[in-house]
Structure formats: C-alpha cells, structure tokens
Amino acid sequence: xxNGRNRRSFFEPNxxxxxxxxxxxxxxxRLALKNDELTLAYQPxxxxxxxxxxxxEALARWTKEDGTVISPAQFIPVAEETGLINELxxxxxxxxxxxxxxxxxxxxxxxxxxxxxxxxxxxxxxxxILAANNLPPQRLEIEVTESVFAGRNDSVLKALRRLKxxxxxxxxxxxxxxxxxxxxxxxxxxxxxxxxxxxxxxxNGNAEAEAILVSIIQLGKALGMTIVAEGIETLEQxxxxxxxxxxxxxxxxxxxxxxxxxxxxFLDEFHRVGTPGYGTxxxxx
Ligand code: C2E
Ligand code: MG
Ligand code: MG
Ligand code: MG
Numbered sequence: 625x626x627n628g629r630n631r632r633s634f635f636e637p638n639x640x641x642x643x644x645x646x647x648x649x650x651x652x653x654r655l656a657l658k659n660d661e662l663t664l665a666y667q668p669x670x671x672x673x674x675x676x677x678x679x680x681e682a683l684a685r686w687t688k689e690d691g692t693v694i695s696p697a698q699f700i701p702v703a704e705e706t707g708l709i710n711e712l713x714x715x716x717x718x719x720x721x722x723x724x725x726x727x728x729x730x731x732x733x734x735x736x737x738x739x740x741x742x743x744x745x746x747x748x749x750x751x752x753i754l755a756a757n758n759l760p761p762q763r764l765e766i767e768v769t770e771s772v773f774a775g776r777n778d779s780v781l782k783a784l785r786r787l788k789x790x791x792x793x794x795x796x797x798x799x800x801x802x803x804x805x806x807x808x809x810x811x812x813x814x815x816x817x818x819x820x821x822x823x824x825x826x827x828n829g830n831a832e833a834e835a836i837l838v839s840i841i842q843l844g845k846a847l848g849m850t851i852v853a854e855g856i857e858t859l860e861q862x863x864x865x866x867x868x869x870x871x872x873x874x875x876x877x878x879x880x881x882x883x884x885x886x887x888x889x890f891l892d893e894f895h896r897v898g899t900p901g902y903g904t905x906x907x908x909x
C-alpha cells in the first residue's frame with residue numbers, strides 16, 4: 625500500500641511544481657551570483673561577559689530584483705544539489721575576507737558545505753584568498769556541520785586538517801542536531817564547538833535540557849574547544865551560560881545578522897557602551 629502511495633505521489637502536480645521551481649531557483653541563483661544580487665549579513669558573537677564582540681558569522685543573503693528575499697535555508701540546498709555551491713562558497717569567502725579588515729581583531733566565520741571540500745584545490749583556493757586579502761589565517765574560521773562526515777570522507781578530513789595546520793580555525797556547527805555527534809569529536813580536533821540553538825531554546829527552566837547543555841559545555845572544554853552557544857534570545861539564557869562558563873554567545877539578543885555598515889556601527893556602540901541590550905531591545909535591523 626505504501627508503495628502505491630509513493631507511485632501516485634510521483635505524478636502529483638504539487639511535486640512537479642516543486643521540481644520545476646527548484647530548477648528555476650538554481651537558474652536564477654546562477655544569474656544572481658553573476659549579477660551581484662547576493663550579499664552577506666554578519667552576526668556578531670560576544671564573549672560571555674557580553675562586553676566584547678570577538679567574532680562574526682557571515683551569512684549569505686539573496687534579495688531578488690523585485691525585492692523578494694530568499695532564505696539560505698532555501699537556496700543553499702539547491703546550490704549544493706547543482707554544484708553551484710563551489711562558486712557561491714568562493715564568493716562568500718572572498719567577500720568575507722575582504723571585509724574583515726574593517727573589523728580589526730575580529731574573527732570572521734564562514735559556513736562551508738561538504739561538497740566544497742571535495743573540490744581538489746579548495747585548500748589552495750582558501751589560502752590564495754587569505755593571501756590576496758592580506759588576512760592572517762587565524763582571522764578566518766570555517767564552520768562545518770556533521771554532514772561533512774557522511775560517506776567516504778577521507779579527502780574532506782585531509783582538507784580540514786591542512787586548513788587547521790595552516791592556522792585557519794575549524795568549528796563544528798549545529799552540534800547535537802544530528803544523530804551521532806559525539807563520535808565526530810574523536811574524528812577531528814575542532815577548535816570551536818557551536819551548540820545547536822535547539823538546546824538553548826529548550827533550556828528555559830527545563831532541568832533535563834539544562835543538564836545536557838552543561839554537559840556539552842564541560843565535554844567540549846575538556847577536549848580543549850571554545851564553546852559557542854547559538855540562538856541566544858533572552859537575558860536568562862545569557863545568565864545561565866555565564867554561570868556555566870560557556871565561552872561565546874550568538875543570537876538575536878546580542879544582535880541579529882547585520883549589513884556590513886550596520887555591523888561597523890554596532891561594534892562601535894557595543895564596545896563604547898559596554899553591555900548594551902541588558903533589558904533593552906537590541907533590534908538593529
Ligand atoms: P547556521 O550556520 O547555523 O547559521 C545560524 C542561523 O541561525 C542563521 O540563519 C541565523 O540568522 C539564525 N539565528 C541566529 N541567531 C538566532 C536566534 O537567536 N534565534 C533564531 N531563531 N535564529 C537565529 P540563516 O542566516 O537563515 O542561515 C541558515 C543556514 O544557512 C545557516 O545556519 C547555514 O547552515 C546556511 N548558510 C548561510 N549562509 C551560508 C553560506 O554562505 N554557505 C553555506 N554553505 N551555508 C550557509
Ligand atoms: Mg554556521
Ligand atoms: Mg549553526
Ligand atoms: Mg543551522
């Protein structure tokens with residue numbers, strides 16, 4: 625019976641529409657890259673004292689000519705399926721590394737898809753981009769999700785190791801959102817562990833969620849990693865993470881992702897005022 629249902633759904637108009645629009649999306653994305661319709665937003669990460677911004681994560685944004693905003697959750701998977709992710713990824717790295725000079729002392733994090741590591745000259749490409757922008761490798765952090773460990777991944781691990789040896793920081797993103805996260809910590813010595821925001825949003829007063837969060841922080845620290853909590857939306861969450869020695873925080877409560885100009889203004893304000901946002905609304909965008 626299940627089989628019959630599947631077969632029927634294959635011809636459902638809905639699905640055809642879905643396939644069509646994906647095809648169209650990939651064509652439009654190719655053009656968008658060429659026509660400079662993509663931009664980067666930067667989301668600050670503060671230390672847990674909430675006094676210094678230490679890092680920013682570059683996040684791809686796509687606004688079509690007619691003003692429609694397509695979220696990365698939509699276009700990144702399409703870019704991955706069509707191979708366009710290689711070109712898009714290089715564009716992101718170039719842009720983020722070029723901008724980094726405007727924010728001295730701040731690390732720039734860039735998300736990298738598994739497919740990009742399969743490209744034979746990816747590491748050389750990254751090093752060339754750093755050199756061209758005169759940016760020390762230590763100022764760049766690469767974020768990967770545990771999906772990099774799927775399938776035959778020797779080449780991926782080799783590329784990650786080379787980048788790390790060259791001084792680029794490597795972060796494990798969305799930690800805990802997958803199925804066997806713990807085993808990955810033994811496969812590669814990540815510099816940074818980013819705890820998935822689901823753990824953070826679940827915690828408010830929930831003893832089990834809090835225990836898990838605290839354990840992840842301790843485990844990560846025991847392994848020598850810098851711990852970043854994602855999706856910080858409340859002051860209570862900040863207090864909790866401070867009490868449990870988390871290293872860094874990222875989330876709407878600190879700041880939403882900002883345009884490059886807005887980030888420059890934000891850094892200025894944040895470092896001048898000290899701890900803005902304690903009890904006030906921080907929506908810059
Ligand atoms: P991510 O790398 O885990 O990025 C964090 C996402 O969480 C961002 O969504 C950010 O806007 C959102 N976020 C941050 N703080 C909060 C919060 O307090 N509450 C809530 N509800 N959300 C928060 P965004 O920008 O839509 O990006 C989604 C995903 O798309 C990213 O997840 C990343 O996996 C992917 N992505 C974005 N840009 C790139 C890129 O240049 N290359 C690749 N390969 N993937 C990218
Ligand atoms: Mg990320
Ligand atoms: Mg994440
Ligand atoms: Mg994510």
